[in-house]
Amino acid sequence: MSLVWTLIAGFLYTEIAVVLLLVLPGISPYKWNRFFKSKFLAMLAQQAHLYFFLIMGVLVLFLLEAIREMRKYSNIDNSGEVHLNVEMQHSMRLFRAQRNFYISGFAIFLVLVIRKLVQLISAQANLLAQSEASMKQAQSATAAARSLMTEKTDKAKEATEDSTLNELNKLKERVQELTSELNREKKDKEAVKSQAESLNREYDRLTEEYSKLQKQITIGGGAKGASIKDD
Numbered sequence: 001m002s003l004v005w006t007l008i009a010g011f012l013y014t015e016i017a018v019v020l021l022l023v024l025p026g027i028s029p030y031k032w033n034r035f036f037k038s039k040f041l042a043m044l045a046q047q048a049h050l051y052f053f054l055i056m057g058v059l060v061l062f063l064l065e066a067i068r069e070m071r072k073y074s075n076i077d078n079s080g081e082v083h084l085n086v087e088m089q090h091s092m093r094l095f096r097a098q099r100n101f102y103i104s105g106f107a108i109f110l111v112l113v114i115r116k117l118v119q120l121i122s123a124q125a126n127l128l129a130q131s132e133a134s135m136k137q138a139q140s141a142t143a144a145a146r147s148l149m150t151e152k153t154d155k156a157k158e159a160t161e162d163s164t165l166n167e168l169n170k171l172k173e174r175v176q177e178l179t180s181e182l183n184r185e186k187k188d189k190e191a192v193k194s195q196a197e198s199l200n201r202e203y204d205r206l207t208e209e210y211s212k213l214q215k216q217i218t219i220g221g222g223a224k225g226a227s228i229k230d231d
Contacts, residue, residue, distance in 0.1 A: 008062060009103050015110035022117045033125035055111060063104040069097030 022032070073094035 004062070005100055005103065008059070008100075008107060012103055012107045012110065015107060015114060018114055019110060019117065022114070022121065029121050029125040029128060032121045052111070052115065056108065059104050059108045059111065063101065063108060066097050066101035066104055070094065070101055073097060 021027070073090050
């Protein structure tokens with residue numbers, strides 16, 4: 001194998017190792033995304049498209065060269081007149097062309113696979129970050145809603161307690177008013193009762209005096225009649 005195809009084969013093996021690393025389950029998309037956004041790779045990312053098309057162009061050129069070699073050594077007429085050594089050389093060159101074709105073809109394929117894996121991993125990391133941010137926002141909104149509900153409940157309780165206290169105070173005032181009115185009524189009733197008793201006593205006294213006066217008048221009238229008869 002020539003030096004050029006040795007380098008391409010080494011590049012292919014490197015690509016295989018990179019693909020295996022990218023698909024390993026132990027490394028999270030966050031770590032890969034952090035690695036992709038490192039300073040060194042960020043500097044390379046500025047010219048990433050140029051490097052990609054350059055590598056793809058070189059690999060395509062070697063793929064076309066391998067296809068040309070395959071067609072060249074596949075169209076040789078292997079008749080009986082051709083020497084055995086020449087036939088073996090053609091077969092060996094055809095094998096090398098086929099090997100180079102598979103090496104360059106798989107190298108191109110893995111370049112596309114690696115590029116797509118990097119894009120998918122970055123997109124997955126961004127989606128995970130967005131989902132976490134959305135979850136945090138939802139949790140903060142839920143906490144804010146709960147706090148608002150708690151505040152409203154507390155305010156409602158306070159308002160209910162205040163209204164209840166106001167009603168109790170009003171009822172207490174009303175009870176005090178009714179109690180005072182009842183006391184006044186009791187005092188008025190007692191006063192009326194005492195006045196009635198005093199009037200009854202006065203009436204009894206007057207009745208007794210009236211009976212005494214009536215007796216006196218009766219006695220006085222009888223005495224005058226007797227004196228007139230004696231005269």
